[in-house]
Amino acid sequence: MASQKITIEPVTRIEGHARITLHLNDGGEVEKSYLHVDEFRGLEKFSEGRPYFEMTQLTQRICGICPVSHHLASAKTCDVIMGVKPPRPAVLLRELLHMAQFVQSHSMHFFYLAGPDLVLGFDADPAIRNVFGIIQANPQLAFKAVGQRRFGQQIIERLGGKRVHPNFAVPGGVNAPLSARDRDEIAAEIEAQLGVAMEGVGLLADWVEKNRDTAMRFASFSSSYMGLVDEKGGLSLYDGQIRICDPEGKRIDQFKAEDYLLHVAEHVEPWSFLKFPYYRKLGWPQGAYRVGPLGRLNVVDRIGTALANEEFKRFRQLGAGRPVEGSLFYHYARLIELIYALERIEQLLAEPDILSTDIRAYGPATPQERGVGVIEAPRGTLFHDYHVDANGLIARANLIVATGHNNWAMNRAVESVAKAFVHGPSVPEGMLNRVEAAVRCYDPCFSCSTHALGKMPLEVVIMGPDGVPIARAVR
């Protein structure tokens, strides 16, 4: 029986808020742990009755970090409802926007959120264990990182008018072409930004070299993995089929986005708003899987750009023929994807069609009854699924976001780290930060993932040694 409860609230340096509860047994060891998600946004519900073509703008308001992912997943869903295929130049421009978001989001996560643990140490003073501490410790690197995030944001602004919540993708394509001047100005910065990304890889590699045991064991556990792949089994972030691999790395399924409900189900726990998606054929919880950078790089066969593919080969060697399981290697996978995104931007800008003004297709007035769109958001696979009525108004919407897919894994990571590092009721702050760091590996965005109705855990109960509640807080 759990005899004592430690609550860490809020988890710092993740987007949104969460609450972790650790239940200690009589021996002071962690018996159970829960990562609670208490936020509720209800976006699926309040989008009902809205015209489907508004969803590209409405859904991206879920998040200020990865609005582009919702924007594009929604546009792809609306393409289906509209019954059109966007012209190739529009697809290229959408992918360019998408890659820009990967640059700004992945760079921010590594250098702003996760980097402080690695550069300054898990046990550094919390007051400096942040991006501002990195600026003090290594201003040259820090401002390169700040500049890299700005680079990604500026591409988004060039295309969509704003750095956050752009207005660009529309059902059937995009609403503006790319100018030659913008293309050239973006291209001129790629090489320097690749250098910054490689510095990040070097920083991480150096840390892993010095902390190999921690890196390999930290929140390391077996799971299945999910991610989009292209027709050759390569990394694909904008489009493709969904591949699922088992804990041994063996491909167990591959399916089209519109069939996702045949393969993915959602489990609900009473202590979290965030649902727990799982692979239906394996059932709950055996079918739990991981998505995001680690998930993607554990399911793909290759990466279609040179530098990223070379780094990918080194990444896969870590697993020695099996998937890479350690949660800290999410950061490595994230940096490899950052390199890929920059190289992919270079590839896209070299496409002659990228400056074309043939950027939009128009469809019949009568909408399809249902559309499903999928995209790889920086944090993982993102599904948008809309049902519309005869007038094109949303009748029902279902969004499954990356943080939801990783819900089981984040809880598993917290438990793994808590059992290894937390002993007894008096825990040094640095130890608590290790628990938080386990969550941060998954780069969760709880404000994104709590749009679905659940049960609101508004109570905090403090349990005494005899298992009797000694304090209760209601919020």
Add this chain to the structure above:
Amino acid sequence: MDWSNRVPHMLIIGYGNPDRGDDGAALHVVNRLRMRLGQPPLTEDDGGLEDLGRDTAVFVPQLVPELAVDAAAYESIVMVDAHVTEELRPVVYLRLQPEYQPPTLSHQISPAMFVWLVQAAHGRNRAAFLVSLRGHCFEPQRGLSPATAALVDPAAEKVMELLHA
């Protein structure tokens, strides 16, 4: 505007949330300034960051580290905000010194911390000022309260004085 051969002089950064009533007062001040500087007004979808000139007024939701990189190119910076403190004058003018004030969130930086970031980005201090006008209503609504709307012109005038100093 052709300013390619001239050193960027002053960046005016208005910040706030126009969806929270007077919290968006800086947008009104910025647009007053842009009119006087011969620049088109900003809309909610255009903060002006893509068209930085020698003297430019922009509007952003928050002060963020990336903005410090833009600001570091300028000789001086003026931040425009709204305040709630009744004890302060309706239009407050302060000269800012860089101060390391680590925030709780990366997108909630104080003006003094922002100046510290600008200094860290560029290696030397910039003249920095804060002009703040008193807000009266910060509820979720569009538009300014009459009392705060009356302060927009005086606040813009104060910035113009700094611009021409």
